[in-house]
Amino acid sequence: MIRPHFDPEVFADEMSTNYVNLDALIPREDFVIEDQPTQTAGTERISITELEGPFFGPSLRKPDFQRETNRWTPAKVVDLIRAFVDGDLIPAVILWKAGRDVFVIDGAHRLGALLAWIFDDYGDNTRSLEYFGKWIPEEQRQAAIRTRTEVEKTIGKYQDYKARLSNQASAPPHMQKRLANLATAHIVGQWVPRTDKKSAEDSFFKINLAATPIDPTESRILKSRLSASAIAARAITNGGRGHKYWTAFDGGIQRSIEEVSGRIYHALYDPPIRSSAITTLDLPVAGHGYNVLAFAFDLVNESNGVDIVDTATKRNAKDKLPEDTVGTQTLSYLETVEKRIQRITTDQSRSLGVHPVVYFYTRGGAFQPSAFLATSRFLEKLDSKNKLKQFVNIRGPLEDFLIAHKEALGLIVHKFGSGGRHIPWLHEYYERIADGLWNGQGADAIWKALGESKEFSFLAAPSESRLRDPHQKKGGRFSDSTKTASFFNAALPSAVRCDLCKGLIHTNSVHTDHKVRRREEGGTDMSNAHPLHPYCDSIRN
Numbered sequence: 001m002i003r004p005h006f007d008p009e010v011f012a013d014e015m016s017t018n019y020v021n022l023d024a025l026i027p028r029e030d031f032v033i034e035d036q037p038t039q040t041a042g043t044e045r046i047s048i049t050e051l052e053g054p055f056f057g058p059s060l061r062k063p064d065f066q067r068e069t070n071r072w073t074p075a076k077v078v079d080l081i082r083a084f085v086d087g088d089l090i091p092a093v094i095l096w097k098a099g100r101d102v103f104v105i106d107g108a109h110r111l112g113a114l115l116a117w118i119f120d121d122y123g124d125n126t127r128s129l130e131y132f133g134k135w136i137p138e139e140q141r142q143a144a145i146r147t148r149t150e151v152e153k154t155i156g157k158y159q160d161y162k163a164r165l166s167n168q169a170s171a172p173p174h175m176q177k178r179l180a181n182l183a184t185a186h187i188v189g190q191w192v193p194r195t196d197k198k199s200a201e202d203s204f205f206k207i208n209l210a211a212t213p214i215d216p217t218e219s220r221i222l223k224s225r226l227s228a229s230a231i232a233a234r235a236i237t238n239g240g241r242g243h244k245y246w247t248a249f250d251g252g253i254q255r256s257i258e259e260v261s262g263r264i265y266h267a268l269y270d271p272p273i274r275s276s277a278i279t280t281l282d283l284p285v286a287g288h289g290y291n292v293l294a295f296a297f298d299l300v301n302e303s304n305g306v307d308i309v310d311t312a313t314k315r316n317a318k319d320k321l322p323e324d325t326v327g328t329q330t331l332s333y334l335e336t337v338e339k340r341i342q343r344i345t346t347d348q349s350r351s352l353g354v355h356p357v358v359y360f361y362t363r364g365g366a367f368q369p370s371a372f373l374a375t376s377r378f379l380e381k382l383d384s385k386n387k388l389k390q391f392v393n394i395r396g397p398l399e400d401f402l403i404a405h406k407e408a409l410g411l412i413v414h415k416f417g418s419g420g421r422h423i424p425w426l427h428e429y430y431e432r433i434a435d436g437l438w439n440g441q442g443a444d445a446i447w448k449a450l451g452e453s454k455e456f457s458f459l460a461a462p463s464e465s466r467l468r469d470p471h472q473k474k475g476g477r478f479s480d481s482t483k484t485a486s487f488f489n490a491a492l493p494s495a496v497r498c499d500l501c502k503g504l505i506h507t508n509s510v511h512t513d514h515k516v517r518r519r520e521e522g523g524t525d526m527s528n529a530h531p532l533h534p535y536c537d538s539i540r541n
Helices: 048-052 074-085 108-119 126-131 138-154 158-164 173-184 197-210 216-223 228-237 251-269 293-304 328-344 369-384 388-404 407-416 419-438 443-452 480-494 534-540
Strands: 043-047 060-063 093-098 101-106 186-191 511-514 529-532
Touching: 043 048, 048 108, 074 108, 074 138, 074 173, 101 108, 108 186, 158 173, 216 228, 216 293, 228 251, 228 293, 228 328, 251 328, 293 328, 293 369, 328 369, 369 388, 369 419, 388 419, 388 443, 388 534, 407 419, 419 443, 511 534, 529 534
Parallel strands: 060 101, 093 186
Antiparallel strands: 043 186, 093 101, 511 529
């Protein structure tokens, strides 16, 4: 999405940490229900005590076509809880009853926020830890802490209110009015008045596409949720944890899916980003490991050659992707993705150890998913043409070129459109730089040739500095992107480089090699050791 006053160096990272993961508060359930659904109509007043249990709250379920409940900021969660205790109007939730289960068709975030308050779990407590297998991303934990802190500061703990409901006079003055409201507060539940699951599913898409639009990629994932692409993407997004969309498969395949997707997740997102203003070059190769489903879906499809509708268009997806009924295709897709990731990162011998700051991040520190996909495509094409060794010969100057012209990636995205439309152009950009270096051209000549070409002439157009925040004010504070850009500018020239190819070395992909080989009786002292990329080490020996 291109925003007003677009500047590729201050382009916000879509994988923001500023979202609360409430997905564990309402369990997810396969929508294939054996019991006949109940014809239910009218409204129901859902109170806080009904949400807490023991009957209504525990019966709540999210259908498997419902998106993850992780799209609200801490402020929005706090506002919902505040509105409830202050007696303000909250939009109705839409429900569908099937047997003993009550499926939330619309309103999972609203109900989830209240459940988070009830159980003091904003994505980091008992329910979430159990749901995510005792492990949650650092970004999710920090969002939970921020939310809890603000809730307790402006509203208070639910347990404190509950303890005083029977004796409101003992409550502090600021709580007494809210206690009175809480005794009668409710959310209206409206019921889907149809008897089959298809009607309920159709209601979901009609509601969400009209009122709270789903982006085209997410819609495709939901509609093709039983496909190998969608299941593999969801497995990667949660590192093989959370709700198991693969439970219909054989136990051995399930375990393999969880193991491979766990390795992929950690290769992509370790070490985690711990601050909004970046002060380290040791970044994860794929940005924040949080709210990454769209990127994971594109990564799976790009790696496996699955033709998909352009994620930037507003057209409906064509035919749904075919279902994977046994799991072998899902596992195969994940194994192919893992091979792609091993080419980019890890310490395995096939890894080029691509440095993310050079290839995947803007100067202001925002991760660019399309740059990751385009770089992967570029490297795989080199491998298919047996040109990786030739790439090693030009890697140093190619990376210097990318660093010097970092704004080019953002400009290409802006020129050719978001989604998948600009990935071929990023790929073409890399190829032209590589071809120029192989033909003996210098950086200035390559940049001039790009600017004179019909396709990339926009790169030569004069523009304001991409380091400047378009909304800056004199005497104001530096933005996080400016702080990050300043750090990158100072740190990149002195970053550790591979002794063979002279490309930058990333913390996840470094081998220490003997300058004088062991077979030549090279010593083990520091003077005989030097850092290499894993692939460079493999071809040297």
